[in-house]
Amino acid sequence: MKYFKFLIPLLVVACSSDKVILLPEVQQAHVHEVLDVSPAYLFYDSTAVNGVELNRKNLIISTNWLVNVDKRLTLKQLIPEIQFLQNKKRGSELHKNEDAKNYYSCNDTRIKNLGFIEFTDVYYHLKDSVASTKKAFNDLKTSSINLQIESLKLIKLADSEQTRNLQKLVSDLQTDSLFKSKPVVLHLSESLTFQDYISLKSALISVTSEDLIVDNNEFIY
Structure with a gap:
């Protein structure tokens, strides 16, 4: 079981990649602990056709999803990728977990720690x-x-x-x-x-x- 509660700088670096994500900052994230998680990464990539690159290799349907999004991306670039992820989870019958949630990761500047904002039902x-x-x-x-x-x-x-x-x-x-x-x-x-x-x-x-x-x-x- 993975457990996310740690100090975080302004950057998140994807595993096995030298690409960097600039997390959005908030003054209060309301959620700071999430159990049993797997991550996805949405990179800002000025060389890509739509300016965005999705890495979802480590996502497991039955877990809570932490979606790490670069704060520079626009909704026009981002939302089609988010819909794609949502549809994957909502449409899956194999290993489906009704209690599994989706969260955006962010940097809570008030406590200088990682925070989460849920978007499961959006x-x-x-x-x-x-x-x-x-x-x-x-x-x-x-x-x-x-x-x-x-x-x-x-x-x-x-x-x-x-x-x-x-x-x-x-x-x-x-x-x-x-x-x-x-x-x-x-x-x-x-x-x-x-x-x-x-x-x-x-x-x-x-x-x-x-x-x-x-x-x-x-x-x-």
């Missing part, structure tokens, strides 16, 4: 996936609050021109009753970096409660 919808995206969006459109995230400085409600930054969003989520009436759905610009995405997810986790629900469907535009 369903990503790409703008190219027309049928599934339209169905999911139409199911949620009238029963949710839709947030458009262009960047961490440009966040707005789908039907409004008023923008807010991430800090203001967190404050509004905690104090504005509007956000407690319906689930919040994220619509994320494909140009967002993984660093920005993880910063957003970490901030949302910190304020999520029984009264404030962030939907598991996330739309990439």
Whole structure:
């Protein structure tokens, strides 16, 4: 059984490789210990066609997956690879473990240690996936609050021109009753970096409660 709890620098080096991953940084990761794991690596590679290289040789279906992603990758580069990994696990019947989770690795700067953000039940919808995206969006459109995230400085409600930054969003989520009436759905610009995405997810986790629900469907535009 592998056990991940150790001090980590700003870099993660893949086993048997001289390639380096720059992990995203957060102030609080909320999860710091994960048992029975196997890793995957998503490298930033400027020479690759899509700018990304996936190494998944050591993944075991029945374990918790730690997905180490370079913070420079954009959602456009990253999400198709994440969907590929998710589908492998969700579609597998051999050695399937219903309790096994998926986590993104990050550097928790508050404690200078490795942290994890779970994404097991997140369903990503790409703008190219027309049928599934339209169905999911139409199911949620009238029963949710839709947030458009262009960047961490440009966040707005789908039907409004008023923008807010991430800090203001967190404050509004905690104090504005509007956000407690319906689930919040994220619509994320494909140009967002993984660093920005993880910063957003970490901030949302910190304020999520029984009264404030962030939907598991996330739309990439």
